[in-house]
Amino acid sequence: MSDRRLRVSAKRMLTSSICEIELRDPAGSALPPHPPGAHVSLETPAGQRRSYSITNPASETDRYVIAVHRQPDGRGGSVSVVDDTEIGSLLTVSAATSTFDLVEAPRYLLVAGGIGITPIRSMLHHLLEQARARVRLVYLTRTREETAYAEELAHPDLMDVVVLHHSAVSGRADLWPWLAEPDDQTHVYCCGSTALMDEVRALTMHWRPSHIHFEDFAGVDALGGTSAPFTLTWEPTGEPIGVAAGETALDALRRSGVRTPSSCGSGTCGTCRLRLVAGQAEHRDLVLTAQERESFVMPCVSRAAGEAITVAPL
Template sequence: MSSIPQADIPVRVTRAEKIADGIHLYEMRRPDGGDLPAFTAGSHINLRVPNGLMRKYSLCSDPAARDHYCIAVKREDNGRGGSIYLIDNTREGDEWMISAPDNAFALPQRGDNFIFIAGGIGITPFIAMIHALKNDPTKKFRLYYCSRTPEMTAFREELSAPEHMGRVVIHYDGGDPSKALDLWPIVEERKNREHIYCCGPRGLMEAVRDATGHWTPTSIHFEAFSEADARRPDDTPFKVRLASSGATIDVPAGTTILEAMRAAGYDVPSSCESGTCGTCRTRLIAGEADHRDLVLTEAERSSQIMICVSRAKTPELVIDR
């Protein structure tokens, strides 16, 4: 079972600066100067914002550097206030409470070739991945970074360095969908032991999923940088019946199946809780699901469900729990 890790590690902000329009970089270190917990590329931390909100941010520093972490925060004017508070109020010297790193977007041990596809602030986990791969001659990567304008592109100078020539493509679309990155030439052919990683807006991740139907599901990896599409204004309550015991659980509007099961005392495994990692995959026995994940294929959707985000189109679902 994976719940929200406790934000019990004190850190001090040692760098706070704007790195692109609406995007700020924050470096943090232990107040006593000691090492922070080790992490692997793709990891995130949970940060308790001083206004009380808890937010998840990908680490974008070098995993080999234990003396500090870095995160990049995009100002979300239509969000719930966490990013706005951080950007408007954080100064060097401030103290935060963070969780130990967790990773639902890790690089596989057996992968040799990687295609990274980032949209907007979804670039952050790939910065750590590039750090991790750059000194390993057996690993190859290509990064396709979708952004609106150069001014809105975080890490632009770093990624434009000569060492990344031929491996990094920054694609500007000006916010025009007709100028979006053409994915097909990128994913048409798969090399041996090649994996695709995508982090960005929901539309980009859905486009990557649709373009990679000929890839094996285990070679496609997604991470959502924003809150999962698990709650919608028109959601309605439904019931979930557990086949193993016959118990029935009410799932209110605004609550996920995963949350309702945990509230009822069930120990349910999960990781990303955004419908992108597959940890909470559950067999669907009866009822029609409202699928909101990016993991299941069309063929799998009649018999499986991701309970961290998906809901029901029928009054009741029966699942194998």
């Protein structure tokens, strides 16, 4: 995934805690394509790597627009992006990549909770251009004031497409009427809190799994289950690195001075992908396909299946 320096060309608060940032090439060049649902990984001014979904339509080739939920109790990435950037700031940003692909389908049900609207909004715009009659969006937030893109999505033009639900006003949303009847013609796309995604997962147990899609930045617990120690060899130097039971392969690489990009730390964004050169991996990520697992490994969550593996940069 090649990085480039992009300029913050616009910045505005969508709500008291959600900030929209527009990124453009300083020379005005087109950016690598961003399919609906794609995200970028960027380096925050404080030096962390974070992933953010792109929210503007894929047809806009000259900008990436992200919306960042400033979380003062988080790990500091969102606070740095919101507080430490201004118009003109340059950020190191990856090309857009996607683990939340919009497949061709007769109909779509989009379910967004809170900041989960960001990839869903790019999907909605794409589908409005192509298949307006075949898409519905259910967008759940606590209040209108906390709703990103409230004015746009509550516009009368979208009355037949968007259902906005504010739980502080109307109570807990009941998604069952939307999901009770499994429909082979409909694909469901959901992004939001873990609780919302768990609920949609539970309510769609009777659907075909291939028709239900989640953008899950919460990911997996890297050290969950059994985590035995193993040896990780970094091919470029040949250095064997001991990975302790309570440590991730990524942390062990960092401890040994290997700088390799990462973002979610939970096996979901695809940023930390390395080549698997030798040995068998115990794959714990949610990104790689079965075929990719033969050649790649995500060191933020995955480990050696035996005593050792050798990895290399892409």
